[in-house]
Amino acid sequence: MPILEFTSPPLPHYLASGFCVIAPGRKHPNRHNIGVFDLLVVQEGCIYIMEGGVYYEVTAGHAIILRPDRHHYSPQGCTTDTAHYWLHFNTTGAWRETEEEVPPLPSVSIEEKSFTMQTFAIQLPQFTKLLKPTSVYRTMQQLGELEKESHRNWARWKHQQLFQQVLEQLNASLQAEMPPPGAEVADQAASYLRQHFKQSVTAQSLGEALNFHPVYIARCMQREFGCSPFEYLLRYRLEQAKLLLLQTDFPVARVAEEVGFNQAAYFTSCFVKVEGLTPRAYRKRFSQA
Numbered sequence: 001m002p003i004l005e006f007t008s009p010p011l012p013h014y015l016a017s018g019f020c021v022i023a024p025g026r027k028h029p030n031r032h033n034i035g036v037f038d039l040l041v042v043q044e045g046c047i048y049i050m051e052g053g054v055y056y057e058v059t060a061g062h063a064i065i066l067r068p069d070r071h072h073y074s075p076q077g078c079t080t081d082t083a084h085y086w087l088h089f090n091t092t093g094a095w096r097e098t099e100e101e102v103p104p105l106p107s108v109s110i111e112e113k114s115f116t117m118q119t120f121a122i123q124l125p126q127f128t129k130l131l132k133p134t135s136v137y138r139t140m141q142q143l144g145e146l147e148k149e150s151h152r153n154w155a156r157w158k159h160q161q162l163f164q165q166v167l168e169q170l171n172a173s174l175q176a177e178m179p180p181p182g183a184e185v186a187d188q189a190a191s192y193l194r195q196h197f198k199q200s201v202t203a204q205s206l207g208e209a210l211n212f213h214p215v216y217i218a219r220c221m222q223r224e225f226g227c228s229p230f231e232y233l234l235r236y237r238l239e240q241a242k243l244l245l246l247q248t249d250f251p252v253a254r255v256a257e258e259v260g261f262n263q264a265a266y267f268t269s270c271f272v273k274v275e276g277l278t279p280r281a282y283r284k285r286f287s288q289a
Contacts, residue, residue: 002054002126003174004037004065007094007119012037014163017087017143022047024081027074031066036088038066039166041130043137045082048074058084061133063170065126067097085140089163097126122167125174136169185210186224189217193233197240198260201233237261238274245283252279 006012015036022028028040028047040047040058047058051072058064066072068090130136143162149155188210193201203214206229210217214229221229237259244255256267271279 015088025077030073039087182220186220
């Protein structure tokens with residue numbers, strides 16, 4: 001099944017939406033490279049779509065996302081009244097089409113003054129049976145009802161909020177259909193490391209906690225997060241250390257202890273290697289007026 005993967009930030013953004021009934025014998029518009037993503041959610045009937053040489057029958061309770069850079073058309077007219085919602089959206093960030101066995105693109109660190117932000121992947125099925133179609137219909141209806149207020153700032157903000165709910169509902173359908181192999185193991189490992197970052201964690205203790213071989217856990221985390229479990233743990237400890245350096249007056253040795261380092265010197269060495277300056281210099285730089 002094709003998957004559309006968006007690297008965020010920035011998040012995909014809402015453009016416009018509506019509701020339409022296609023009469024028997026009529027077709028969805030024939031379009032070439034329209035430059036925006038076109039989401040169709042069918043409530044009743046069936047839309048017949050060709051895109052990229054692939055044929056889709058989008059029946060009630062199903063959704064399809066048509067790409068902005070391809071030709072799509074209906075090879076035949078609807079056979080009954082076909083009620084559907086449509087939504088145009090786009091992104092200024094990177095995106096790609098992939099398949100279920102391909103892992104997400106590795107995250108990238110983005111420096112935001114005193115903090116480090118990681119990019120993440122939003123994966124959406126290009127064609128799917130909705131997990132909760134009634135909920136999606138309701139959200140799409142709310143989007144359409146707001147269109148008459150779209151000249152107002154609050155309505156445009158509300159559009160984006162509701163649109164994010166639609167993306168979540170599409171992603172939920174994807175996860176229900178095909179959970180990526182190893183992704184759950186990687187998530188469990190990440191949760192365990194975050195919960196126990198103040199403690200001493202070994203490959204053996206991590207394996208025993210998750211009931212998987214440490215080598216398999218490492219392979220899963222490398223695929224999902226682009227790093228080993230202990231690289232992940234180190235990054236998380238340093239992020240927590242940065243918060244303590246900014247939000248408390250703890251001595252550096254106390255900060256090191258609070259985030260799971262047994263030796264302040266090793267903590268400082270790791271901090272310098274990642275941040276390019278010592279913990280004291282980091283605190284001083286962001287405490288200056």
